[in-house]
Amino acid sequence: MEKEVKMTLLHGWHVDRGANMAQFGEYDMPLWYPTGTKSEHLSVLTNAGIFDTSHMAVVIVEGSDSLDLLSHCFSKNLDACIGKQQNPLTLGKSVYGVFLNDAGDVIDDAIVFQIDEALHMLVVNAGMGGAISAQLLANVDRRSVNIADLTDRVGKLDVQGPLAAKILIKVLKNPEAVFDKLPYFSFKGHFDSNSSAAETVLLDDDTPILLSRTGYTGEFGFEIFVEPDQFTRTWDTFIEAGEEFGLMACGLAARDSLRAGAVLPLSHQDIGPWPFLSNPWPFALAYNADYSGFTKQFIGSEALLKTDYCEYTLPFAGYDLRKVSINDPAIVTDDAGNQIGKVLTCATDMAIGRHKDRIYSIVSPDKPENFNPRGLCCGFVKTTVRLSRGQTVTLSDNRRKIKVEIVNDIRPNRTARLALSRFLN
Amino acid sequence: MKEIDELNLPDNLRYAKDHEWTRLEGDKVKIGIDDYAQDQLGDIVFVELPEVGATFAKGEEFGTVESVKAVSELFMPVGGEILAINTALEETPEHVNNSPYEDGWMIEIKPSDVAEMDALMDKEAYIKMLKG
Known part of the structure; x- marks a missing residue:
């Protein structure tokens, strides 16, 4: 129905x-x-x-064991996740991570907000309040915690x-x-x-x-x-x-x-029912300093360490604004014409363009004179071979083939992380 | 999204079910996409048009129009030979949004059978089709 x-x-x-x-x-x-x-x-x-x-869903986790339950279910180590020093999540801070199942596949991504010592707010994707609440509830055991799905509230x-x-x-x-x-x-x-x-x-x-x-x-x-x-x-x-x-x-x-230009994933499209590995978002996991293991155990962590899964999710940027349709679906081929993967996201960031060998945005301080870009297609591909930055591949759907470059980053000079004081004058 | 009664659908054009418009100008026919199509597609960022001299039958794909949402095919509402394409759309595809019947025209053809125009809809029939 x-x-x-x-x-x-x-x-x-x-x-x-x-x-x-x-x-x-x-x-x-x-x-x-x-x-x-x-x-x-x-x-x-x-x-x-x-x-x-x-449309996004809020879930509240409250109780003396709230942190402990999230430590078990959420991919970040809330005792060591803030800043370079890896300090604990404290009152007034939030952290991005994922909820995995036992196989290490993504249920959803989320931001966890610490509102109080025993009170956390989770923001998950549209329609996911129920699934994430259910996942938490199923793992409560003897912990003292209340879970409230505030979807639409x-x-x-x-x-x-x-x-x-x-x-x-x-x-x-x-x-x-x-x-x-x-x-x-x-x-x-x-x-x-x-x-x-x-x-x-x-x-x-x-x-x-x-x-x-x-x-x-x-x-x-x-x-x-x-x-x-x-x-x-x-x-x-x-x-x-x-x-x-x-x-x-x-x-x-x-x-x-x-978000595509900012290299941010769309849940259930760029991350989803496959192991959360070899992608541009390793910071969402509680990795140790040399990425050889995790600083804690959590649901899915064991599977990620043991799996023989070897597909790679990589950002790409095109040479003009033309897109391929991921619904066709769109495939990735190498220079020899071998199919090596599929396209997860293909959007046009309309604020960027190429000049010589670089991408500039309309707000790049060092942009070329009279820079008036029409946009570049960009997004993510998932391939069965490891590609490195600067390599080109071809994306094709039923209609067209476009050449794109594997990149580390897409839209330059983004402002999300800059100090607030810079925006007051 | 425009309501159907808000659409700009000139009386002197004939419309195809795929939302192309045609205008007879002497013995030539000008073709583009109508106000309904441009409104549904949203910002048009790229228009791919055929070579001058190419010939297409009625119903054949002659190009694509790309919006932020999707890439859509353009179909010949009447068959014929391409006499001219609107090269201004290379630099300013937004003409299709802002002026679908004038600055946003796409191709001019020499129709192989001008009677094929008769099978297209007038404004009244087209509106009826849109209303389903």
Whole structure:
């Protein structure tokens, strides 16, 4: 039986603005607005974009054994995951990782937020709240912990781009205090008004929010969590405050092209039911210093160490903006014409172009004069042979063949990790 | 997404089920994609057109149009020989979004049988088809 299509609280807003809607996961979501994907994509590099991401699921893990349960189920070592020193996850910090099954395959990727010593918030993908809650529940054993799947019970919006902080200054009650010590992958406040942390970050109208220095674009910005009954009002507040800064509502198409250029995986497309190995995201695992093993045991860790799986997931960048369709499906061939893999993601990052032997973005400080790129296709391939940076392969679907280059990185000069203070002047 | 009654569908064109438009100009026919197609596709970033002099039968693929969402085939609404292509689309494919019937035209052909135009839909029939 077909599942009913879900809508976020902003569905009416999207439709009223003339968005091109399509089903993503279980949700009817905006792909783009009449402004068009290209303008939306570029706005996140030059100004700011706002995304309705309340289709994503929040799971709360609470109780004295919360950390212990997550240590067992989640791929990062929460006792040693912050910074170069590998410090423990502390209050106000978050960390990216994956939930694996016993075979080492990906159930979903997630960000774990430490809200309190015995309280963690997990943000997982649309429709995955149930599966991740079930995985945690199945592994509780004698641990003292409560798991609550808050799917559709938390509003979430992302404001991403260099002017995001200036927009927040306009809507926050106490921006200076909030912005003090708020590096990448940290957060403040809570959307739950019963939490003592709810006082920390308030909008001008006293709405409590959880404000996080994270996102899915590779650019500077924030993810904002808010109670559902204040969500549409909060969205309107940001839209209004952002007007003078060129804030643009962005759909899922721009979200996809931005994340592809930022070398971020899409769960169930770039990572999924195969071992989480030999990919551009080893930082999602609790590896030891020389990558010979893990600093802890977790579900799937043993399988990853023992498996003879040998496929390689690699980022690529093309030479122009033409794409292949992964639905055809699209295959990867080497120079001799042998099929060596398939294409996982192929999108066009419309803010980048090649000049001589380099890729520049429209915001690269050293970009060539009169640089006006039309974009490059980019994404991920999964191959049965190990390829190195600079090698070229051919991607083909039913329609065309395109030559692409295996790369380590795609869109240069991304801003996600830069200090917040750089965006205040 | 535009509602059907918001679409710009000029009266003087004939429409194909694959959303190409045709306009008879003397003994030549100009062809492009209509407002419905460009709205559904979203930002058009690349248009692949045939060589001048090539000949295609009605229904044959003559090129592709690539949007941020997908790559779609372009089909001949009437058969004929390619007399001219809109080379401006190489640099400014967004003409197809902004001006589908003027700056965004794609090919000009010498129809092999101008009577094939009769099988295409007028605006009224086309709207009826879109409404399903």
